[in-house]
Amino acid sequence: MKLDRLVFVLTLAMGALLVAAFLLPEADTVTGQAHPTFQAMRQGGDGASRHLALMPLAWLFGSLQIALFAALIAFGARQRDDLRGLTRPLLIVTGLYLVAWSLLLVAYRSFLHQPAAGWLWFPAPTAIMLYVLWPLPALYVVLYARGFKHWVMTESDIREFRRLIERVRGNRSRSENRD
């Protein structure tokens, strides 16, 4: 499938999931509840009652988001529908990203039954969010910084751009001279 169609399909699929989320029955505390003691605070309350039914849909919604981020990155990097070697590293990073996202949900299911601090101070799902899901997409940044001359703007692209600039400026000055 071409990338433009892929981005469009992913957008429509995410829209369909939003509609599905709107139609699902909503738990009373889906967006939390007022804290009984401290007025400016809110509490989440019973996580199982507000999240268990939503989790499959949430996993799919999150996974589609990650797929869309990767598709947009490819969309921006491609040249005449050619990713020039970026496909493999992009798929590897996106695969890791999806694994981290899935692990977060698995850890959250366990946390619902046994809420306790896990790794590096935080409960396991929060630790995965902070220590894995947060930094992991920085690998896309590494790919951009390290692979700029291979995948984004090669030496030949820069030369082509300079030629384009010279051609356009030449045309412009010729037309100004005629005027």
Add this chain to the structure above:
Amino acid sequence: MEAYRYPIILACVLLYLLLCVGVGIWALRRTRSASDFFVAGRQLGFMVTGLAMFSSTLSGFGFVGGPGLVYAMGMSSIWIVITAPPGMAVSTYLLTKRLRMLAELRDTISLPDAVAARYGSESTRLLSAVAILLGVMGYLATQILAMALVMQSLLQHTAAFAGISLPACVAVSCAVLVFYSVAGGVIAGVYTDVLQGAIMIFASILVFVAALAAVDGGATGAVTALLHDDPESIGPWGSLGIMGCLSWYFLFTVGGAGQPHIITKNMMFKRLEDAPKILPVALGAYTFSALLWIGIGLAMRAVVIQGTHPALAAADQAAPEFLQTYANPLLAGVVFAALFAAIMSTADAFLNIGAAALVHDIPIALRGRPARHELWWARTATAMLAAVAASFALYSYFVNDRLVALLGAFGWGTFAAALVPVVGIGFNWKRATPLAANTAIVVSLVLNLVIEVFNVSLPQGIHGGTLALLVSLALFFGISFASPAPQLDPDIEALMDI
């Protein structure tokens, strides 16, 4: 030292404001044309561009609203913080190369200028300029109001200015902002951004350490207290819930590619080869500054739950209360200076793009040429915009307290839904048509306005901006696929092939 807490804090803020004035004077001599004023003559290095992008991204919301959200909702708002790596990556892959090349090819000096060049359509230029202007007014008024309120709260603790009014604080804080923005345009803006960015990074790291020390038992004590009080608050979704958090994650990741005050920086750097160095600078700086958001928010929630600090009347007091209670006076001074820096760095970027819309884009769209004496008018428009936004902020504060909040909330979602398809997708896709771009802008403006004005809350805590962005993207693709492929200018077509 504690006895001199407020004089020390005010001295730090005053020193910072004087430095901004100094940069304004320095930049005045370097601003000789509209191109200098709006895109710094495309002469910026990668470090300056990266720090300017970061400073424009982190507004006063990050320093006050962010910790407040953690205090109120637990971990929910961290889903905004962690969008930085994927969001900056998406935005950079989609736009950095394209916008920079287009700026050189067509000498574009604003985002609507680039949009008009890409689509060959003056109506698309006009609509994008109007969308930018609407978003700018809301954002700018919010920033000015926040700046004046912080200044008033600081001055109230001094004998000489105890009774200072809010309008006076608006006037004083705006005077500095307007001075350097009018004098040096975006050159002053980006170089003050460098100063502001450095202060923000330094302050955030120190505050994070102070936050850990403020709670009984440090980080372990904080997490234990939060777990005992409400496990969900320290779980990954906080009180907002899973779908609400994911809707933020999507909106703030993809939406970054539609924020004009950030993405226009891509038109300002000197060497195309510097593009890969800009992103790590911006991302690194943002990551350090996010420590303040998380650190203060969690620390304040924990100390209140532990009973060692009285409960806050409003969540937004979390950061000021922390600084006044737990931070060394000198550190509090640096952080308050950083807070002003965060607000002003975003506000100056908005002033600049708003002025460009007024004196460059809208006149070209309506009568085919920009304002005569563009640099003079750019300076005048900058001052006028600040005056209108300040009046707007005061009107909202004293008469209609929902107005600025409404327009502030309108900002990010509107920019995202209106401009991500038009700019982020359209600059990479030859099939995109002007009709699709115009429809996406109009529909997203209307949809966001309806959601905000009627206070529509979507089921499962889903953010309205997420719905608007998805609708806008779907319409943009759908209309473009359904239309004949547009005829592009040969130079634009050649550029999009690179």
